[in-house]
Amino acid sequence: MANNITIVELAAALGLSKSTVSRAFRDSEDINPKTREKILQKANELGFSPNLYASNLRGNKSHTIAIIIPEFGNKFFSQAIKGIEWVARNNGYHVLIYVTDHSAEKEADIIRTLVNGRVDGVIMSGSGEGNNHEYLKLLQNNKVPLVFFDRYYEDVPTACITGNDFESSYQATKHLITNGAKRIAYLAVNKDVSIGKIRMEGYKKALEEAKLPINEQLILDTSNDVHVNYQDIKTLIQIQHPDAIFASVERLAMSTIRVARELHLTIPNDLKLICFSCLDIADMLQPSLSVVKQPAYEMGIQATSQLFDILCGRKPDGIRNLLFLDSELIFQHSSRKV
């Protein structure tokens, strides 16, 4: 709860006016350095600091940004947030965090709480579902710039930092083919989000190029429920007998490993596996896991830098502007020919 002592009391204690005290806390040069010194010292002594809400109300800005992400817990988002927090702090900004659990509805709710001045900008990885992104207009109407990272909506014109997912998916799939795979299953996340679609297109391109059939039975659209996914993956493997799996996100690969274990299938002998993941211990898994590793931290840094570019007027808002950062392909045992 805000400070008890106010600028008026501080001023009184010093025999000055509140305007002078106020100046001491701004970058104002209209003040005698000695006076400022005296004020700052007294403030420190009395434990005074200017009330944030009064300042913001006058100044009309919050020095706060929001991060909105669909899930929390994998290395990708952890790293990205770390980057975001770092840049924000260096710019004297604070960071609010929101998790949607992949619910577009929650996403919309959150957005609605942000347009009353709470934040100066938003960095978001989209939760997908539906394609009505009207609520994002709220941000625009309130001049709150938005920057996407990783998962963006194609119909929303704004800056966006993402991976070179088409190319990586293509390369990853090609790698599986090179290693002898012929029936490669693709585990998709939400096809409504950019990455759901694009990663799949890379996969399809590799198949086409190798003259392998694109079998829709081998493409599994997954949910956000880990148990449902487990069952679906199990069924897919039992019925379709793929010889390789390309998981578009880490958690699907983990479920795959558990299913394989239950079905007594050996990776990579019976089933090859590769996935998108930022796990730093992929090489310690049994078997070591082949991954497409996105530069998560860098993505966070870039997204936030772009947001500040917009906030500082160095770049315009509301312009579609995609920046692709290269992922690293790390081939280990899980995808290798045996």
Add this chain to the structure above:
Amino acid sequence: MANNITIVELAAALGLSKSTVSRAFRDSEDINPKTREKILQKANELGFSPNLYASNLRGNKSHTIAIIIPEFGNKFFSQAIKGIEWVARNNGYHVLIYVTDHSAEKEADIIRTLVNGRVDGVIMSGSGEGNNHEYLKLLQNNKVPLVFFDRYYEDVPTACITGNDFESSYQATKHLITNGAKRIAYLAVNKDVSIGKIRMEGYKKALEEAKLPINEQLILDTSNDVHVNYQDIKTLIQIQHPDAIFASVERLAMSTIRVARELHLTIPNDLKLICFSCLDIADMLQPSLSVVKQPAYEMGIQATSQLFDILCGRKPDGIRNLLFLDSELIFQHSSRKV
């Protein structure tokens, strides 16, 4: 940037007074439901929402809490934050996040930015270093309650949710002994923080009970630099030849696995390993990793609930109050007798 349209304009557009409009947005019952409906509808139409900073300035509260943690990226903190965010949102609160990189100085800096009304409460896992926690008095002076989770400072009287670390460490060490270990090394984090000390005490108790010597050479106080730790662990193993290692945090166990690999030591044959970790794929590692698994999500939930208890006056602030949540001991291959 805040909304352009104000409560006054909305009132004008409806031919009402601004107090009536204000009431429509509070839980006030002093308003005709029909009027409220009309107001809310018009507000929606005009894209109005009450300016946050004006409300906060009047109401003297921010509906925001802060999380301060030393590091970011391991499952423990991810899960805890998830719990915190969940409870906060259910209470209509927003969550600011701050990472200190284990720097007590940064921690103090952050605290200083929080006492101007920015937050109503703070949830923190201490970064340790030094034992001058004077800066935390700032919070108390400004009536901003603080709740610790996991890593607390013993000299700060406040609520604290942590694991039953003494018991878990004791059990984990005992387990290593039962499985034949005689020279058990302990990898400590910062001994200034509660967990650094307490986890080590559990380790020592188990040794004493088994009449094994407590060898300070086998206790490694680690830094926050992964490379330095790697070297130190390597040196420890090469010179002291421990037959087991108890790592007090996950990342130290990961470094140990890498060192063992470099030195061609097999786990658990040449070296047994157990550690504190919330990793959900500990069983997929090679070898599967024995862990002390703290209820991270639950800890976040409990810490935040307690904070709200204090905020709502259901509990007093500034009282030392430790709550211990039981960890789960999961023994897998890395610590087993061969």
Add this chain to the structure above:
DNA sequence: TTGAAAGCGCTAACAG
């Protein structure tokens, strides 16, 4: 260089 005064947009008595 400092002070006086007018709000920022909203809330909460109080009166009607």
Add this chain to the structure above:
DNA sequence: CTGTTAGCGCTTTCAA
């Protein structure tokens, strides 16, 4: 149930 009014604590002209 609705309107009037007096601030919340600060910033920022404008005048001194």
